[in-house]
Amino acid sequence: MWFDRLLQGLLDTLLMVGVSSLIALLAGVPMAVLLVTSDKGGIFAAPTLNRVLGAFVNLFRSIPFLILMVALIPFTRMVVGTTYGVWAAVVPLTIAATPFFARIAEVSLREVDHGLVEAAQAMGCRRWHIVWHVLLPEALPGIVGGFTITLVTLINSSAMAGAIGAGGLGDIAYRYGYQRFDSQIMLTVIAMLVALVALIQLGGDRLARGLNKR
Amino acid sequence: MSQTSALKVPGAAPLPLQAEPLTLRPNVNDAHVRFIGLGKTYPGQAQPALQGIDLNIRRGEIFGIIGRSGAGKSSLLRTINRLEQPSHGRVLVDQVDIGGFDEDQLVNLRRSIGMIFQHFNLMSAKTVWQNVELPLKVAGVAKAERQRKVRALLQLVGLEEKHQVYPAQLSGGQKQRVGIARALVHDPRILLCDEATSALDPETTASILELLRDINRRLGLTIVLITHEMAVIRDICHQVVVLDRGQVVEQGEVWRVFGAARHAVTRTLLAPLQPRLPDALTGRLQASPASRDSAVVLKLTVPGEPDLTALFNTLGGSVRLLQGGVQAIGEHALGQLIVSVQHSPHATGPLLERARRWAEDVEVLGYVV
Numbered sequence: 032m033w034f035d036r037l038l039q040g041l042l043d044t045l046l047m048v049g050v051s052s053l054i055a056l057l058a059g060v061p062m063a064v065l066l067v068t069s070d071k072g073g074i075f076a077a078p079t080l081n082r083v084l085g086a087f088v089n090l091f092r093s094i095p096f097l098i099l100m101v102a103l104i105p106f107t108r109m110v111v112g113t114t115y116g117v118w119a120a121v122v123p124l125t126i127a128a129t130p131f132f133a134r135i136a137e138v139s140l141r142e143v144d145h146g147l148v149e150a151a152q153a154m155g156c157r158r159w160h161i162v163w164h165v166l167l168p169e170a171l172p173g174i175v176g177g178f179t180i181t182l183v184t185l186i187n188s189s190a191m192a193g194a195i196g197a198g199g200l201g202d203i204a205y206r207y208g209y210q211r212f213d214s215q216i217m218l219t220v221i222a223m224l225v226a227l228v229a230l231i232q233l234g235g236d237r238l239a240r241g242l243n244k245r
Numbered sequence: 246m247s248q249t250s251a252l253k254v255p256g257a258a259p260l261p262l263q264a265e266p267l268t269l270r271p272n273v274n275d276a277h278v279r280f281i282g283l284g285k286t287y288p289g290q291a292q293p294a295l296q297g298i299d300l301n302i303r304r305g306e307i308f309g310i311i312g313r314s315g316a317g318k319s320s321l322l323r324t325i326n327r328l329e330q331p332s333h334g335r336v337l338v339d340q341v342d343i344g345g346f347d348e349d350q351l352v353n354l355r356r357s358i359g360m361i362f363q364h365f366n367l368m369s370a371k372t373v374w375q376n377v378e379l380p381l382k383v384a385g386v387a388k389a390e391r392q393r394k395v396r397a398l399l400q401l402v403g404l405e406e407k408h409q410v411y412p413a414q415l416s417g418g419q420k421q422r423v424g425i426a427r428a429l430v431h432d433p434r435i436l437l438c439d440e441a442t443s444a445l446d447p448e449t450t451a452s453i454l455e456l457l458r459d460i461n462r463r464l465g466l467t468i469v470l471i472t473h474e475m476a477v478i479r480d481i482c483h484q485v486v487v488l489d490r491g492q493v494v495e496q497g498e499v500w501r502v503f504g505a506a507r508h509a510v511t512r513t514l515l516a517p518l519q520p521r522l523p524d525a526l527t528g529r530l531q532a533s534p535a536s537r538d539s540a541v542v543l544k545l546t547v548p549g550e551p552d553l554t555a556l557f558n559t560l561g562g563s564v565r566l567l568q569g570g571v572q573a574i575g576e577h578a579l580g581q582l583i584v585s586v587q588h589s590p591h592a593t594g595p596l597l598e599r600a601r602r603w604a605e606d607v608e609v610l611g612y613v614v
Binding site for chain 1: 326328348352353355356358359360362364366367368369370371379380382383384411412413427428431437
């Protein structure tokens with residue numbers, strides 16, 4: 032029975048982190064590309080758009096997750112119809128993770144040597160070609176590294192989401208470990224989280240190293 | 246001055262040195278690239294980067310642009326494929342003003358102009374093959390055709406075996422060969438070289454220059470290169486332009502500019518390639534004759550291989566060779582000698598006059614006892 036409960040918690044955590052990180056990936060990469068290319072001197076230079084987007088990202092990055100989660104309750108209810116459970120947690124997790132990941136991916140994209148962009152222009156690449164064939168492949172190892180960090184941060188935040196009834200390992204540790212002083216459960220959950228984070232970090236590092244041909 | 250000697254090229258008929266049967270007379274209609282009153286001022290800078298540039302680059306020639314860093318070479322080169330937008334004037338490529346081109350026209354223009362770079366600018370995440378293939382891929386060329394062309398070009402630059410390797414595993418010279426293959430993959434009419442050998446060692450530089458010369462001859466490609474090394478200009482260029490602070494200060498056929506550089510910047514750039522007096526002698530050099538026994542030290546520049554018998558007969562007296570040699574510049578040979586001549590102090594004027602009959606350029610370096 033304990034085993035079932037822990038397994039369920041693990042699955043809930045994986046579901047919350049998996050879904051929100053996937054959305055953060057799909058939304059964050061274009062956001063990062065936009066942040067880089069719309070900057071002054073970029074290939075899609077649009078300084079006003081760049082400033083607005085930058086301010087938007089900073090706004091969400093500066094709100095602590097616990098507060099963001101509570102503040103987003105009406106929005107969450109509108110999107111998923113409930114403010115309780117795994118799917119209700121996915122909404123604030125995604126909204127917190129996307130700008131976070133976009134900023135990290137932006138750094139990797141900015142590190143791509145301008146000479147490569149120039150070479151691509153000189154060979155007759157259109158601007159979208161430059162994004163697709165130059166910026167993204169060259170920044171990919173860094174983006175993978177940034178996504179690993181985002182995953183770990185999401186596991187961290189998902190434990191907080193447990194506190195508003197989202198389920199997952201954080202919820203179990205809080206209810207059984209903290210409120211009922213069951214240190215055995217607490218330690219088991221900690222061990223599981225450590226293993227999960229280590230696994231993600233290891234996998235992410237391996238992938239990034241494999242992709243890095245420099 | 247008029248020497249009709251010939252430079253022997255193995256397996257070829259002797260080429261006259263001073264007549265110019267192989268180089269075309271300037272002809273505006275034949276200009277492949279033409280700059281008209283070109284100027285560039287960067288925002289926030291008072292001093293223009295380029296000013297009043299009027300130049301014709303003829304089809305099939307190797308055109309060198311030299312200058313110190315910050316002279317505007319890079320900006321000028323980049324106006325040809327409009328990586329740089331000029332502030333004034335026009336650039337004509339094949340008689341067409343490229344100033345008003347939209348993105349589609351620019352993409353087409355750039356596909357007809359290859360470019361290579363000092364730091365190679367290869368995509369680190371792509372293999373050699375993928376790097377060379379990229380320009381074709383973005384142009385929507387079919388796979389079979391891409392394979393044929395990439396294979397042919399890797400063969401041309403001698404890197405067939407390295408096609409699956411990533412650029413990080415290549416040497417500098419090999420990277421530049423990949424760069425050249427990539428630049429040629431669209432069969433361009435013009436190749437732009439941005440300090441293409443500046444990051445390479447002398448031996449690799451020589452092999453890359455040889456490759457560029459070969460491409461120029463075999464494909465009839467117009468090559469525009471910028472460099473800060475006169476040796477590069479000497480080794481492969483037909484025409485040279487010297488830029489200083491955004492302006493053209495000297496231009497002409499390379500062997501002529503080498504023979505008689507007028508501008509101080511050109512002379513400075515040429516200095517490393519000129520025969521120099523031995524240090525021991527430089528210390529003893531005086532500005533005016535000290536005694537009756539003083540000898541005048543002359544630097545003589547003469548097109549072709551210097552006829553020494555004629556030199557001795559012309560100068561008379563005791564002539565000593567201090568330094569000198571013959572440089573090959575394209576099809577031309579240029580002799581440069583430093584000699585000392587013992588003569589009466591009062592007769593320097595007539596002596597120089599006689600020297601000028603033999604040499605194209607005579608420079609008095611000083612006097613030694």
